[in-house]
Amino acid sequence: MSYARVSSHDKIVFYSLVPPTLFVVLILMTLFLTQLYHSIPIFDVQGLLNTYTVNRWYPTQSPPELWKEPHYGLLPTIWGTIYVSGIAVLLALPLSISLAVFIEELLPRRFRGYMSSLVDLMAGTPTILFGLWGLSFLGPLLKEFFMEPAHEGLGFLPIFSCTPLSGTSILTAGVMLAVMIIPFMVAVIQESYKAIPVTYKEAAWSLGLTRFEYVRLNLSMIVPAIVSAVLLGLGRASSETAAVALVVGNIYALSFCMFSPTHTLTSIIAANFGEVEMYPYMRNALFAGGLFLLTFGMIINAMGIVLLRRIRF
Amino acid sequence: MVSRKLVDRIFTVSVTLLALVAVLPIFHIIYYITIKGLPVVLEGGVNFFTQIPPSPIRVNELGGIAPAIAGTLFMTAVATVIAVPIAVLASVFSAEYPNHNLTKIVRATSRSLLEVPTIVIGIVVFALLVMPFGRFTAIAGAVALAIVMIPYVYTYTELALLSVPRTYIEAAYGIGMKRAQVIYMVTMGVARRGIVRGITIAIAKAMGETAPLLFTAFGARNMIFGGPLEPSDAITLMIYVFIQSPFEHWHRIAWGAAFLLLVLYLTLFLISRRLVGEVRV
Structure with missing residues (x-):
């Protein structure tokens, strides 16, 4: 002042x-x-x-x-969170870039508003509805058409090595989360894509580029925004609770196989916090899980914001 | 040159296909919840909205989800009453004193709050409002939802306030209005649709939250609403518990509740679409 x-x-x-x-x-x-x-x-x-x-x-x-040894270790849940969110982001990234490019470059102008509304609609949908869909539709679908064939055909690969017992698994949670984080990642990518100055775009067109070459050039200018979208997606995926708890299987196990059930940092809190009265230190262990999530979420979030600031036209 | 054109064709087709794959699930979710949930609501009729759910052993009864509806309405309403004044005043501060250090801090805070896992909000409110009193309460659930809402209301309100043209504000000062009058009568008046839009989006968000309520409101289904100092159910909470139960008829109730939640969400979404965020001149 x-x-x-x-x-x-x-x-x-x-x-x-x-x-x-x-x-x-x-x-x-x-x-x-x-x-x-x-x-x-x-x-x-x-x-x-x-x-x-x-x-x-x-x-x-x-x-x-x-106690002879530690009773409350969070390692498998941290791994579970990384695994599940990693699958989600890997699947969501190509879809999000495509959707952003599709809206900005391929869709006729008069439909763009509707498509953006649809993306907003996805972003706000109550997450429990995704969970319900993941549990009753996506899980069984993946089990029958992907998990079982992949296990039979490619079971020698460690990631496909375990027998899929039910539709609830690391993979199911990852695919469901991919669907859930797409709108957030699209928003970040689309906003930066729009911000590329028209003069740059016109200069690119004037070189006689094909649309593919033109889009590739544009995307290369907003790489920090794409990385930022990945970080935002990771943050969103790792903090989702109710939907994940419905589809991740809720079993305390450290697994490299994506057909195995597991716990994430959020699902172990959701599943066990109701019983903390019985086990004196379990509440504290679960708070330690929340602390980890909050701290890493903020670091990831800060990194994303710093990256977005690096885009200058 | 042919290969460049071919690459371009492949690119266009694959981008279109991937974009369709990205939006396909939301259509299927809406479709799937409707075909699973709508028949349940139709079968239950009015009772579905006014009765309590049946006990697990009464397999032939459908009952209703009145406790969940009452709890969601109560907690969302109280959360709105708590969150809106705080968030709107904070955004007025940010819009009026954009270069103040506190503005920079509150902006960063709000952005962080948007990303805080809502289960974390739930267990912190548990530690602060449930543990000391030894009971789950609807009020604790409402406080947790208010924390979820605040960054949304703040972000959209600030956006709306900053989009009010300077000329309006200068004209108001020019006719001798005082700062408080300008803020509350001119700036907020012009930006009101944007503010209401932000509140609507925040309400939709709060209504759809499950995790913050798990260990605060906890759920209670033996009566419609016990009062603010009793545990309370919510639509989301009920879906979460019922779909994980082993009882087939509880699953059906969960689908009915999900359909209702979907309809409520779509309604709020359409309302927020009709309210334009920025001021048009």
């Missing part, structure tokens, strides 16, 4: 708006500090590193003095 003269009325306006604004900031700090506060007991008992690197989950009522 560097106004030469600030009237008392203006001061009142200013100071009356500060509390709600600070409150919004406080919410984020509260989320972070509360998680940290409730995570500390489990770090004290079994060590911070162990909590995130041990492959072992034995809820126990025995006091921690009697």
Whole structure:
């Protein structure tokens, strides 16, 4: 504030708006500090590193003095989150780039508004509906037409090595999440694509490029936005809870096979938090999972924003 | 030269196909939920909206989802009442003092809040509002939903306020209006459709959330609504619990509830589409 003269009325306006604004900031700090506060007991008992690197989950009522080894390791859930979100982003990226290019370059102008509305519609759809669809339609479909044939034909590959027991699996969660994150990734890519100056585009056309060459050139100018879309997609995929918990199988297992069920950081919280009263330190371990998600989500988010700022025309 | 044209043709076809694959699922989800859910709602009729769900052993009863509807309405309404004033005032601050440090901080905060996993919001509200009182409450659920809503309302309102033409604001100051009058009568007046649009989008978001309610409102289905200080059901929560149950007739109720949720969401979406975000001059 560097106004030469600030009237008392203006001061009142200013100071009356500060509390709600600070409150919004406080919410984020509260989320972070509360998680940290409730995570500390489990770090004290079994060590911070162990909590995130041990492959072992034995809820126990025995006091921690009697623990011979760490009881609450989050490693398989971290791996599960990475695996599931990785599949989601790998599938969603080509689809998102294509959809963004399709809307901007191939679709007749008068239909663009409808297509963008459709993307917004996808982005806001209650996630439980995706979960319901993933559980009753997508899972069985993938099992019959992809998982079983792939296991029989290519079962020697580690990622296809386990027998698909049901439609709920790492793969199902990954494919469902791909569908869910597409609209967010499209929005980021499309916005940057639109921002390419017309003069650049006209210059590209004037070289006599084919549409393919022209689009490839344009995309090469917004690589940071595409990376940013990947990061945003990873963030969205790793933080989704209810839909994932319905299709990921909810079994504590570290697996490289994508037909196996697993737990993610979010699904283990959803599945176990209701029982924390029985196991004294399980609540703290689950908060430690939330803390991990929140911290990494923010790092990924910050990286995405920094990348987007690097695009300058 | 032929090969360049061929590559271009292949490119056009594959981009079109991939774009169709990207949007196909949402159509199928809408179709699938409608064919599974609509017959259930039709079979239940009015009772589907006014009765409580049957116990698992009464396999021949369909019952209704009244507790879920009441809980969703109550918690979304309370969350809106909590979130809107905070988020709108914060966005007024950002729009009025765009270069202030607090504006930069609150913008970054809001962007981060949009990305916070909603289950994290749920367990933090559990730690702060459920643990100390020893009970799950509808109010705790509403607070969790309010935290979900705040960054949406903030983002859309700020966008709407910043799009108000400077000339309107200068004209208002020119006729001697004070700052508060300009903000509340001119800027917000001109931007009101954009603000309402942001609120509508936030309500749609809150209504569709499951994770923040799991350990705050928790769910209660033996009566329609127990009050703000009792556990409460929600449509999403009910779908989540019922579809994972082993009971066939509970699955059907979950599909009926999903269809209702879909209709509510599509309605709010259409409303938000009709409200233009930016001011047109």
